[in-house]
Amino acid sequence: MDIRIHPSPLSGTVSAVPSKSDAHRLLICAALSHEPTSIFIGGLNEDILATMGCLRNMGAMIEKSPDDENIWMVSPVWDCIQDSPVLNCLESGSTLRFLLPVVASICKTPLLTGAGRLPDRPIFPLQEQMEAHGCGFSAPKLPFTLQGILKSGLYELRGDISSQFFSGLLFALPLLDGDSEIRILSSLESSAYIDMTVNALSKFGIRIDRFSGGYRICGGQLYQSPGFVRTEGDWSGASFFLTAGAIGKPVSLTGLSLKSVQPDRSIISLLQRFGAEVQMTHEKIDVFPGTFNGIDMDASEYPDIIPILAIVACRANGETIIRNALRLKLKESDRLTAISDCITQLGGKVRLTSDGMVIAGNGCLNGGEVDGFFDHRIVMSAAIASILCKTQVIIHGAEAVRKSYPNFFADFRKLGGKYDVL
Ligand SMILES: O=C(O)C1=C[C@@H](OP(=O)(O)O)[C@@H](O)[C@H](O)C1
Numbered sequence: 346m347d348i349r350i351h352p353s354p355l356s357g358t359v360s361a362v363p364s365k366s367d368a369h370r371l372l373i374c375a376a377l378s379h380e381p382t383s384i385f386i387g388g389l390n391e392d393i394l395a396t397m398g399c400l401r402n403m404g405a406m407i408e409k410s411p412d413d414e415n416i417w418m419v420s421p422v423w424d425c426i427q428d429s430p431v432l433n434c435l436e437s438g439s440t441l442r443f444l445l446p447v448v449a450s451i452c453k454t455p456l457l458t459g460a461g462r463l464p465d466r467p468i469f470p471l472q473e474q475m476e477a478h479g480c481g482f483s484a485p486k487l488p489f490t491l492q493g494i495l496k497s498g499l500y501e502l503r504g505d506i507s508s509q510f511f512s513g514l515l516f517a518l519p520l521l522d523g524d525s526e527i528r529i530l531s532s533l534e535s536s537a538y539i540d541m542t543v544n545a546l547s548k549f550g551i552r553i554d555r556f557s558g559g560y561r562i563c564g565g566q567l568y569q570s571p572g573f574v575r576t577e578g579d580w581s582g583a584s585f586f587l588t589a590g591a592i593g594k595p596v597s598l599t600g601l602s603l604k605s606v607q608p609d610r611s612i613i614s615l616l617q618r619f620g621a622e623v624q625m626t627h628e629k630i631d632v633f634p635g636t637f638n639g640i641d642m643d644a645s646e647y648p649d650i651i652p653i654l655a656i657v658a659c660r661a662n663g664e665t666i667i668r669n670a671l672r673l674k675l676k677e678s679d680r681l682t683a684i685s686d687c688i689t690q691l692g693g694k695v696r697l698t699s700d701g702m703v704i705a706g707n708g709c710l711n712g713g714e715v716d717g718f719f720d721h722r723i724v725m726s727a728a729i730a731s732i733l734c735k736t737q738v739i740i741h742g743a744e745a746v747r748k749s750y751p752n753f754f755a756d757f758r759k760l761g762g763k764y765d766v767l
């Protein structure tokens with residue numbers, strides 16, 4: 346689907362969509378519990394559906410409540426566990442990397458598969474450690490079958506490729522006989538995503554001990570359902586419209602928790618560093634434009650908001666430097682190449698560096714035709730970039746938004762955005 350946007354500022358209020366990061370975690374914990382759990386998820390997307398589909402095939406029942414279409418009733422996998430389930434992770438890195446160690450702990454010969462760029466996204470550090478702990482892979486990349494139940498023990502992983510390897514192990518290791526330890530080799534990036542996992546696990550009675558070099562996990566723990574849990578609003582999806590408020594006219598977002606541990610809540614302090622004005626209450630967050638100056642930022646803790654921050658940088662005066670961003674190459678697209686291509690096509694100035702990029706902002710962009718790179722965050726960033734453009738913006742492959750935010754263009758229109766589908 347190609348979309349033509351006629352530039353105009355956005356303004357008004359939208360509600361945050363549910364966080365897929367939170368939903369994946371709550372669904373997995375619920376499926377591993379010994380009692381049913383009801384989960385409030387205020388809307389689905391393709392990645393959440395991928396996790397639901399995999400858990401169903403492992404043996405969980407996941408059904409919409411007859412009383413409320415946003416409540417999903419999850420019955421444990423244990424009631425109907427399958428020996429050889431097929432797990433189609435679609436394009437969801439989280440689904441694959443979270444469920445790999447989990448399914449290897451409880452199913453004998455699962456088959457895992459995926460779509461889009463997923464088979465080419467790295468799993469080798471996790472794979473190596475799983476192989477060293479009794480689990481064989483039929484192939485180095487998707488699709489593959491696993492053989493042999495995972496064993497407890499000492500796991501050693503680099504911390505600078507994906508935090509999702511750690512999250513996956515933290516879901517699985519409490520289920521095993523015997524205690525385990527995960528040691529972090531190298532610096533740990535995206536650490537707040539692991540905090541999100543530890544947080545979700547604690548809601549289900551699972552204890553993880555953090556020490557300076559890693560995590561200690563007692564084996565033989567039981568997931569205990571809290572009965573009902575609620576998925577948080579998504580700071581990552583909200584970052585696009587919060588940015589619209591910063592670079593255009595005021596925008597408000599509802600449904601976001603100020604106490605959330607989601608790393609992408611950093612969008613607020615980063616927009617403030619650029620010069621935006623932000624007012625926050627428990628009900629809503631209002632973002633207003635300001636005088637923007639370029640900043641120097643480290644991308645290692647919040648990789649998913651870097652594409653939209655690169656667009657903010659085009660609005661600023663002077664240079665913005667983005668450092669420690671190499672992990673962006675390992676996402677749904679090579680996001681460093683994709684976002685710099687988008688900025689260049691729209692008439693902005695950007696250059697790639699050895700670990701990120703430098704953007705020379707001058708307040709506005711021209712407009713033009715951009716590729717969405719089959720990547721939801723690139724499509725949404727390009728749509729928000731149109732606010733800075735003088736002429737129309739055509740985005741190819743705009744349907745990629747369904748991965749995390751299927752109603753993105755409906756909310757864009759609700760805020761006054763003007764587009765037609767070509
Ligand atoms: O744990 C999670 O929910 C996520 C972790 C991050 O991945 P990496 O740790 O691979 O950077 C992030 O990019 C992804 O969108 C979601």
Ligand SMILES: C=C(OP(=O)(O)O)C(=O)O
Nearest residue numbers: 436437438439440649676
């Ligand atoms: C990278 C992302 O997700 P995942 O790794 O789960 O595919 C994302 O949503 O930006």
